[in-house]
Amino acid sequence: MPEQRRHLQPPSLRASAIALPVGQDVRTPSLADRLANLSTLHLAGIQWAACALLVAILLIPTLLASLMTIPGFPQSGGAILRIRMWQRSLGFDPYSASPLLPPQTAFLLVLLALAVIAAFAAQAIAFWIVWTRNGDRYAAWTWWVGPIGSHLIMLLMAPMSADVFFYAMTGDMAANGHNPYTHALREFPTNPLFRYNHWIDMTSVYGPVWTTINRAIVGITGPDPFAAVLAFKLLLGLSALALAGLVWFVALRLTGSRRLAIAAFVPVAWQPNMVMETSGQAHTDSFMVLLLTAGIGVALIWGGRALRPAVALAAISIGIKYVTLPVVGLVALLRLATIRHGGHTGWRLARAWALDLVVLALIAAIFVAPYWPGPELFRETTREPGRPSSNPILPPRR
Secondary structure, eight states: OHHHHHHHSOHHHHHHHHHSOTTOOOOOOOHHHHHHTOOHHHHHHHHHHHHHHHHHHHHSHHHHHHHTTSTTOOOOHHHHHHHHHHHHHTTOOTTSOOOOOHHHHHHHHHHHHHHHHHHHHHHHHHHHHHHHTTGGGSOTTHHHHHHHHHHHHHTTSOOOOSHHHHHHHHHHHHHTTOOTTTSOGGGOTTSTTGGGOSOTTOOOOSOHHHHHHHHHHHHHHTTOHHHHHHHHHHHHHHHHHHHHHHHHHHHHHHHOOHHHHHHHHHHHHTOHHHHIIIIITOOTHHHHHHHHHHHHHHHHHHGGGGHHHHHHHHHHHHTTOGGGHHHHHHHHHTHHHHOOSSSOHHHHHHHHHHHHHHHHHHHHHHHTGGGOOSGGGGHHHHSOTTOGGGOSSSOOOO
16 A cells, blocks of 8 residues: 555655655755856846847937936037937937836836946856856857947947047048147038037047047048947947957966956956947047057066067057056066076167167157147147046146
8 A cells, every 4th residue: 555655646746755865955046046057148138138228218219308307317418419410320310209207207217227237237247157156167259249249239329428529520630631639620610520529629639549540430431420430339349349358368378277367358348338438439448458458468478578569569559548658668667677687788778678769769650740740749638628637647737
């Protein structure tokens, strides 16, 4: 009879009796366990959804009009003008929408806050998995899926900042023979890019390398606002991805650890600000930092044999923004650590520095000479109206 009762038990009970030893508790997975089981695709989906919502709020006229009804919500006439240009270019009618009802608008605002939190949470969880839970069990390429998708989505984000239009217009001025270091934007009010700019009383505060790049981009797209902005978004989004890849490469070469390389890669590639400010708003910093990081990486990996290329890369980064100037001096000082043996150390050091100066002179001849008006090249950098933080060394002008 006991034998018959055993066979009459349901299959699920028999399976559980076999699987679990007598007296063993069934432990409910903790939150940490659940998070650790998220795949890179799960995390990518979270960040993609957050990016898509941010894009939709600025792109869909009804959603933007709803946010603008909130008291105290930041409203800039120039930003609205730039957003409406983007909406029209993508087939939306900026003036055909009416705002949502207040409860729906409040819910939209909550969704916006949750989207930002979710994007940063995806980055934090990705880093935590790599650092504590053996995240290198995933193929390296799977960690690229999330950032690449996020950048592609952010290409659709409306540009609120005027900076990218400043890049484009100074490039167009240079392409038409007008030196952007001696001519302010207000001198060309008929330029199609003029109405989307804010800093119209300024000459260029960016380095001549960046002006040359601006000139090349607008030489391809022309002064069409949508085409020029999209081209800058593509360039700077690719720069951000290249920067993340470079960080991975340098970390792998220095540590020999695949896990540590991925752990260095994730905070850069999955950083929501990095995605939004490059493919979303087309700010130049990713390109500048890419060149600077390349110079530092070359010096760290190959040492004294590659200091001159390191100095050159750092110097070119100065031609994007002058803020990286101190780093060139630090890289040059590394020669003190590399010249240790043999006689006439002082002579060898002087000769090496002299050759470094020759490289810097060649870079200046290529990029600075076409725009050189004398000290006026740096005039706006030292007294940029309303933005003294653009110069990290000199005190603000009063």
